[in-house]
Amino acid sequence: MQDSDVIVIGSGIGGLCAAGLLARYGKRVIACESHIIPGGAAHSFRRRGFEFDSGPSFYCGLTGAESLNPVKQVLDILGESIQVIPYDPLGHYHFPESTFAVYSQIERYRQEVQKITPQGAKELQRYEARLLGLYEAMKGIPTLALRADWQIIPILLRHYLPSLAKMLPHLPIVQASVGSVMDATVQDPWVRRLIDLECFLLSGLKAHGTIAPEVAFMLGERSRAGVEYPVGGSGAIVKALVRGLERWGGKLRTGCHIEQILLSSGKVTGVQTSQGEIISAPIVISNASIWDTYNHLLRPEDLPASYRQAALDTPAVASFMHLHLGIRSPGLENLTGHHVVVHDSQQDITTPGNTCMISIPSVWDAKLAPAGxxxxxxxxxxxxxxxxxxxxxxxxxxxxAQTLYRALERIIPDIRDACGGRSHRVVVELIGTPLTxxxxxxxxxxxxxPAIAAGQGTFPGYNTPIPGLYRVGDSTMPGIGVPAAAASGILCANTLKT
Ligand SMILES: Cc1cc2nc3c(=O)[nH]c(=O)nc-3n(C[C@H](O)[C@H](O)[C@H](O)COP(=O)(O)OP(=O)(O)OC[C@H]3O[C@@H](n4cnc5c(N)ncnc54)[C@H](O)[C@@H]3O)c2cc1C
Structure with a gap:
């Protein structure tokens, strides 16, 4: 008798979605999370009454009957839901010369561009039309219906033939970079910079590195479903996924670091925790990154050398400087929640420190900070x-951290003001580095x-060369971001369902 049918290493969005679905499909599931807080990049943490998001804060389609967001599809099937607060404009982009309000509502977005560049707005419309056509075609096939093996073919042919037919005219751009769509439709330099910036925010790469379907999905979802923030912060999404896992009998163990994936005769037999405990299962799903899974959780001899080397050679996007602040709010009554500041137009937007992202979620959910x-x-x-x-x-x-403070000054000019060494505004300051x-x-x-540029490779799938070992998360297909990580969990769980 094994301890479990499935062990999931890690409780990031990909891990929780795979774990919850497999529990829902009747498997005995244990998810082991190293941290004491679940959620990985999407976890929230509390300090002195402030609820901080550690990573994501930008979401579409977390509610709504027809949502295409894979997270929502998983929550539905687990019988869970969350509350959200919709908002628009979705953010402000602060360039050195001006500030630009970005609206989800597509006509409004274009009107704002038109004020700056009428010709650019026309070109943007052509670019959007091309991508929204692809989105309309993709929309007909819900992620929850997909799996990652050959059995997808009869499913698609039986249930989604009309949607497949709709995809045909868009095939040339399915694997292409959105940069090629931009080259074919947009000449205006201001709009090209805008597109590059939005791609960078999405994938960590500019338009020529980002695949067209990823941008089509983002654009389609944000204009159709709008943008919303979960009540309680990003941690509310994680909590709902954990509730869903437990509702179907799955277990989450936090503070449970997995040291090694155990094999016998080349097949998975379970895992060993850092406390030396052995948990047995015929299936292990790793939500750790591709590098961490193959470098730390397996011994070098467990994998074919060339496969292992190729996987470890996957290029990586850089890490981050983080600034988490709790501030006094008097005088900031008109603050909005999302901002992107580009300090210097002469420098590339991808230059570290040049583009700064800011999120102030207490603008939407006041309970995330103490009153005032x-x-x-x-x-x-x-x-x-x-x-x-x-x-x-x-x-x-x-x-x-000063580049982040300088960016914040575009929104809160007195953020760094101090008297006698005491800041007027800041009551909690946490600075995080790539090491943090x-x-x-x-x-x-x-x-x-992973920094896998369009045209230079695809994200690896859920499978590994080791029988019983699978992978989910943002270093597997379809890639980075909360919806994509959730989709990786769906693809893996659906494939292991039977
Ligand atoms: C600053 C930032 C902002 C972002 N903003 C957005 C946004 O606005 N919208 C959006 O959609 N996406 C955003 N993203 C991307 C998104 O958050 C991630 O792509 C996604 O959450 C990653 O999920 P994952 O499944 O890959 O798991 P991860 O988040 O990588 O979690 C993996 C988990 O596995 C655990 N683990 C690893 N090794 C072990 C081990 N040996 N034993 C036990 N546990 C282990 C880790 O502790 C972790 O909890 C952002 C990311 C960052 C960093």
Whole structure:
């Protein structure tokens, strides 16, 4: 008798979706999470009355009967739901020369562009039409219906033939970069920068590195379903997934770090925790990244050498500097929630420190901060290389956070004002570096995810060369982001269902 039918290593969005669905399909499931808080990149944590999102804060389609968001589809099937707060404009992009309000509502978005560049707005419309056509075709096939093996073929042919037919005219751009769509439709430099920026926010790569379906899905969902924030913060999504897992008899063990995946005669037999406990199961699903799974959870001899090397050579997007602040809110009554600040137009938007993302979720859900306060998360890309916990660490950390403070000054000009060494506004300050990110999220070099550029490869699937070992999360198909990580969990669970 095995301890479980399935062990899931990690409780990121991909792991929780796979675990919850497999429990729902009748399997005995144990999810083991290293951290004391579940959720991985999407977890929230509390300090002195402030509820901080550690990563994502931008969501579409978490509610609504016809939502295409895979997270919503999983919550539905688990019998769970969350409450959300819709909002529009979805954010403000602050360029050195001006600030631009971004609306989910597509005509409104274009009207704003038109004020800056009438010709650019016309070109943007052509670009959007091309991508929304692809989105309309993709929309007919819900992620929850998919699996990742050959059995998908009869399912598609039996149930989704009209949707497949709709896809045919769009096949040329399904594997293409959105940069090729942009090249064919948009010449205006201002709009091209806007598209590059939105791609960078989505995939960590600019338009020529980002695949067209990813952008089509983002654009389609945000214009159709609108943008919304979960009541209680990003952690509310994680809590709902955990409730769903437990409702169907699955178990989540937090503070349970898995040291090794155990094999016998080349097949999975279970895992060993860092406390030396052995948990047996014929199936193990790793939600750790591709690098962490193959480098730390298996011995080198467990995998074919060339396969292992190719997997470990997967390029990685950089990590982050994070600034989490709890601030006093008087005088900030008109604050909005999402901001992107580009400091210098002469520098590439991907240059670390140049593009800063800011989210102030207490604007939507006041309960995330004590009365009279706001909670802020600001972050920017930062390479992992060069970071060490040595005597210069604290000073380097403080210096590197200044680009985030400078970005915040575009929105809250007096954020750094102080009197007698005491800040007027800031009551809690937490600065995170790539080392912090790597440590708390157990992610190789604290990376955002694989840097697999369109046309230069595809994200690997859920399968591995080891019988009984599978992978989910943002280093598997379809890629980075909460909806994509959820989709990876669906694909894996549906494939293992029978
Ligand atoms: C700053 C930031 C902002 C983002 N913003 C957005 C956004 O607005 N919208 C959006 O859709 N996406 C956003 N993303 C991306 C999104 O959050 C991630 O792609 C997604 O959450 C990753 O999920 P995952 O399933 O890959 O798991 P991960 O989040 O990587 O979680 C993996 C889990 O496995 C655990 N684990 C690893 N190794 C072990 C082990 N050996 N034993 C036990 N447990 C282990 C880890 O502790 C972790 O909890 C953002 C990401 C970041 C970092």
């Amino acid at each position: 306060h706001h909670v802020i998360h600001a972050y920017t890309l930062e390479p992992y290389a060069g970071w060490e916990r040595n005597e210069g660490y604290e000073q380097k950390k403080r210096e590197k 990110h790597a440590h708390y999220l157990r992610r190789y070099q604290g990376t955002y995810g």
